[in-house]
Amino acid sequence: MVDDVWGIMKPTFQDMRSALQAQRMKVSFDTYDLTCDELTRRILKKRIDIAPEYQRQFRWDDERQSGLIESVLLGIPVPNLFMATSSTPDEAVVWEVVDGLQRSLSIVNFILEGEQREELGLKAPLCLKGLSKLPELNGCCFSDLPEDMRSIFLDRPIKVTVLNDKSDRQVRFDLFERLNTGGISLTSQEVRSCIYRGVFLDLINELSSNADFRTVVVVPKNRQSDGSLQEYVLRFFAYLNGVEGFKHSVKEFLNSFIEKGNQYDEELLDEYRDEFNRVMNYLARCFPNGLKRGGKGSTPANVFEGVSVGAAQALRVCPQLEVCSKNNWIDSKAFRGYTTSATNSLPKVKGRIAYAKEAFLNHGYIEP
Template identity: 25%
Template sequence: MEQSEELIEQNWYQDDSEDDIGYSFREYDVTSTPNDFNTKTIIDFIESGLFKIPGFQRNYVWDIKRASKLIESIIIGLPIPQVFLYEEGRNSYLVIDGQQRLLTLYFFTKMRFPKKEKRFELRQIFDENGKFPDEVLHNDEFFDDFKLKLNETGQTEKNKLHGLNYATLGEFKSGFDMRTVRNIMIKQNFPTDDDSAMFEIFNRLNSGGVVLKAQEIRTSLYHSKFYNNLYSINMYENWRVLLDQTQPDIHMKDVEILLRGFAMLLDSENYKPSMTRFLNQFSKKSKSFNAESLPYFQQLFEAFCNYIVSINPRAFISNTGKFSITVFESIFVAICQDSARNSNLIIKETTAEKIENLKNNPDFINSTQSNTAGKANVENRLKLAKEILS
């Protein structure tokens, strides 16, 4: 079931990620230090902000049965997978692997379990507050009571922990509080100019579990005010119209498309493969963007969306009915690059006919069908779009 849902989630856009050339071979100097913390200490670390739960995992995905099994394992003394944390700075650790487990511990001690249909909204609340405020935790609109669900339908022998919550654990409570979980603290010593080792660790640690997409990883490593701006833009009504998707993508592909558009708009002259590395480097640059420029980016993009919707709301939808990332970024740069350079909101005019001419141009099509992340193809797409749309 999870596999089919994954396919559905990816099916709305044309995926060119396999054409990405990927990283060249690199060596790293990374320090890994093991620490055993009991569950009570871990909860304190989460609440104090010492352990930071990344944005993509604030959208909790476990169901009550899986969460209950983890709590049961801790109570009865079975080992659970270790947690990996990246040392961002003094007394500041980003959770690399183990977010779902840590949040399960947190929710269990709070005796509240997030409702599935409210989890995206809860992630936004966490982003704004750095935690789940008490008034939200105790709001039945967002949470149910967290009682262990360990009995299967038709099971004759009742599990003695079934139906208990943190407050009613009785003799098991102190054991649960004092049970330790192995934490691996990771620090990148070299290279010092980027966080590429952490990106690789995210990829490799999660390859055997819930597979993380590139933007989910990027969101945690490069969180910034610019990224907050992207989240806001991503909810803009006419952007959702152009995507032909009413709801945000659970793996943040729509946010990545926005990131890629702005990276090409503002930094295309520095592009070189791979696309993944380019977006990582641009994300790191964006952390130092002037906060005063961010409202302008949003205004420019909204003006662009409004204009495209007015001439052809399906401008970026391919013949297969999927959103074309390469068509979007080419048109966005062609229409908005002069505006961005001059910091104005004057959208360069084009026509629906010219957009169709671009999409049907043989050279443009060739540059979108294979090796789409190659430097020559990227440059050719942007060049053709500027020529044909003007």
């Protein structure tokens, strides 16, 4: 069917149905009813991971936690907990909480006592407050309730939906982004840290602490623990070794590269580590005050891509390359053209890398 206005082929109803069916086949879920007792035991046994790297803190106050406990006691349905499997060969399958961290912790915080609390880093036990339907329970901890009420609470079922390992990895990434509503806005790299665990991710995490890298890349304090530094490392490797696979979506490009990287052998990972360290050592000497436009602010991701990959390519050509002390080219009109406005296109990506490579090989002297 051709659109009369634009002259473009519009998808037919069958095209739409086929697209929907294809995407649905990539998603696979299992659904469980876990009692509060079973949920707590699984968390204690670490079969449910309530604190993946991206879950930075327990945020609900006592009144909000108490409201959830009251709903469970009354048998009022609470929203499903959403989890995803995370498995490693020869190790038990673990469920990671995607959506429902605060609800899970509230239940555990109410039930557990003594040393078990210390294992999970919980502070004082929750004593109920602000209850509207059961005000008689205000001020009560779990141990203060009569045994029959404790049993009622422990036996209450909580619905848990688990995205299993049959699901396509990119779909898992999309769903993490869509479903995480725990009050913490996740960055793309934090989501990758859950979906794409493996040897390459371990290397990325290791190199994000490299002292020379930290000299070169300047990020605000509020972004130093949100995966931004790890994503800069990933961008370096992806654009250096896989730029031809880049189409337009940076997320999908980086996801694809990290998934492949987790299949690399130790020898290749060592080569990656060595090259990264060499390049960052070189750049730290070129930019001792950090890679910043106009000498101010933080390091834009696309500027880092161009400069770091360009430097790596230059060092591959000339391993004994002299330190480039004339670096005003990063503020040149030509380089800005590659790093501002519609920068996520292959020509712009290749352009900024090539420009930086030429600048390093010519010791900073390059035609504007």
